[in-house]
Amino acid sequence: MASLLKVAQVSKSFRGLRALNDVSLDVAERGIAALIGPNGAGKTTLFNVIAGVFPPDAGSVRLDDADITGRRPNSICHSGIGRTFQICRPFSQMTVLQNVTVAALRGSATVEAARTAARACLEMLELDARATQHAANLTLPDRKRLEVARALATGPRLLLLDEVMAGLRPSETDRMVATLRQLRDETGLTILLIEHVMRAVMALSENITVLHHGEKISEGPPETIVRDPAVLECYLGDQDP
Amino acid sequence: MDFWTLTNAVASGLLIGLVYGLSALGLSVIFGVIRIVNFAHGEIMVMGMFFALVMFRWLGMDPLLSVPLAAGLMFVFGYVLQRVVVSRVSHLPEHMQFLLLAALAIMIVSALLLIFGPDAQGVEVDYAWESFAFGELIIDYPKMFAAIAAVIVASLLLAFFKYTTTGKAIRACADNRMGAQVVGLNVDRLYALTFGIGAACLGAAGAIILLLFEVHPYLAPGYTLLAFVIVIIGGLGSLFGALVGGILIGVSEAIAAILFQPSMKTAFSFGLLILVLLLRPQGLLGKAAR
């Protein structure tokens, strides 16, 4: 299958500290891929480079063969990448529906059309009952769902999900896994997720990339990854899985 | 314009600039630590001026002798203000903090107006018209003494932040509030201390500047603006930047006053401000964002 996202030899340093070192990563069209690794491995940094928060020092990011390296976040969004934030960033004084409408406005001619599209996204994430609530009053699981709904409403081809299952109870995690899989199957979306919840990673992803100290140490289908000694060592050696 | 006119203007601007710098230091300390822009800045400074005026009228005290007293009094004022009022709005958005301090500023000006009236009043010290002369460079005693006093107070402040435990603790708060709390620092008390110290700078600067200029309540907003310009030029939150910015503004105002009309000098400082923002938006000594 053709790759939708191609990250090639990306490096990024902060004040001399290497956060990413020569990382390459491909995500297949309509695939679900995961990015795992211990805390501080550079996962969120890689997301930020892809999403345009800061440009890489070296390397390139291509979406469907178009070079999007170093573009600004809003431009990256327009090129078809939606993202969530690890720490939820809802527009707290707006309602849930308004939050998602902001995102849906990108692909809609009128505000009314955007609201309709936003409602559809809310339904998909089972948030429709919360539509008129202020985002500031949501519970953590609902905030996570709102993050996903918002990213989804921008009409992306690729969805970057940063720990949307952290802090969720197992039953909620299962619900989110089911929702994401359904999304992919129904809309043909490609998903790249950062996740610590192994249960979700194993259930969802077809391909896993493992980062450690800013470097890619392993890559492959879940069955291979769990048996890779390098991965085991980095997890068991550094911290609890 | 000949060489000596210019040299005299630069020298006098430099000396006044040091006092401006001390005042801006007060703004920078508070913003750097508490992250609040003190819109009552000029008002607190003018309170210091009036205090020194009263001391001069009652006891015939030289404004320079009032400096420690004015600093102490404003320290208490700032400490209580932060503890009782400002700390309550720390969780509110920026504009509410602005409004609170702006309202306090209006109250201070109004109260001063009620007590002292709107007319300009000054002090006349014995050495008001005496001066040093180095060739054709002439330096008035008051300006000289004011600058020396400002440098002493500023050095004490910088030394406090560098060497004392409390000063270090305050710097820790500025770097990372949460971290400071985690290691057991009493952040609320340190914030109140910081506001007190910032206000003390202003009290001192006010008493010092009374040696040079007459005081009236409506002077306050002008000093607030001046300090804003200085800290933006020097870099918000940079202590040394505030001093450098103060000198820069003092000198440029003095040059503007002889090149154009004296009343055009503020326009000149704003020109400088815009220039700095275009070329180096984080200020001369500020750190770049992120």
Next chain:
Amino acid sequence: MTSLRLFFDPLAPAGLWLGGAFFLLLLLLPYWGGSYVMTVATTVFYLALIGQSWNLMLGFAGLLSIGHALFVGIGAYTAAYLFAAIGLPPIVGVLPAVGLAVLMGLLIGYLGFRFAIGGVYFALLTIAFAEFVRVMIDHASWLGATEGFFLKVTEADRHSVDLVNLRGTPEMYYYLIMALALGALVLCRYLLHSRLGYYWQAIRDDAEAADALGVDVLRYKMYAVAISAGMAGVAGVFYAFYQNSLFPEIVFNIERSIEATLGSIVGGVGTLFGPIFGTFILTPLGEIVTEAIDLLKHWQVIDPETRLDGLKLLIWGFIVVLIVLFKPRGLWPWVCGRLRLIRTEAES
């Protein structure tokens, strides 16, 4: 009619009735109020117009301006100068006046937002520019400098109704500013529910998240500054032809800028009706304090000779401090909740 219904949609019956009655009272004001009440009411609507302009920037888009007098003043001086110099009637002169105010707003916005250094810089820049322009006009003899810039008014002017040249009776000015203030309300309502409004609120709440959702943050911030400055410019044109005298010391005074913010903050930043509501409380309150002081002097409770220059502002400042400390979201949301003026769970 549908648009009108849509406009009042969030109002509950109590709000509709109360608001309607209040509106009627104001509409008939020239018939029941004296010239003093008319002057106060004209001031209220004038401040409500500026307040709404300021609220659009801060309440909708999260941009704090503390130099709003700048935009008002530029509008005032431009229209007044063009009228005096080349006889351009203000109804046309409002265009270059607004244009200049918008340009100034865009310049400040560009300087302040370009590097995304944070809100404080933009706020300080607005006040710095206001002061800069004041000093410039202080020295512009062609604008009257500190001596002031005056527009000629003839006795006949005071009895005419000439909307083209903005010459006429107090009633004309009253209805004009009322129409402008209510027009601003309609505009704000419209903008808030448009694409702009959604983007502004998103930027206000979290600019980085808005950026990630494809919102061109810089561009929409600039729109907010431009529209707000333009509205303030319109208010300035009104001011020039209502007062017929402009002094840089008065027009660009920091107190004018603070005044512009007070009504909105007392009423409730970010709410639609807050700025108007707040102004309707604050301005009359100020007048009442002044009157009360005069009365006390009249009754010899206070020695009539005492100068109480600062007392009014002292009390005013104190009230603002109390509101910030105890009702930081403003009085309008609170009153709405108490009197059920607005439908709860209003999905807007």
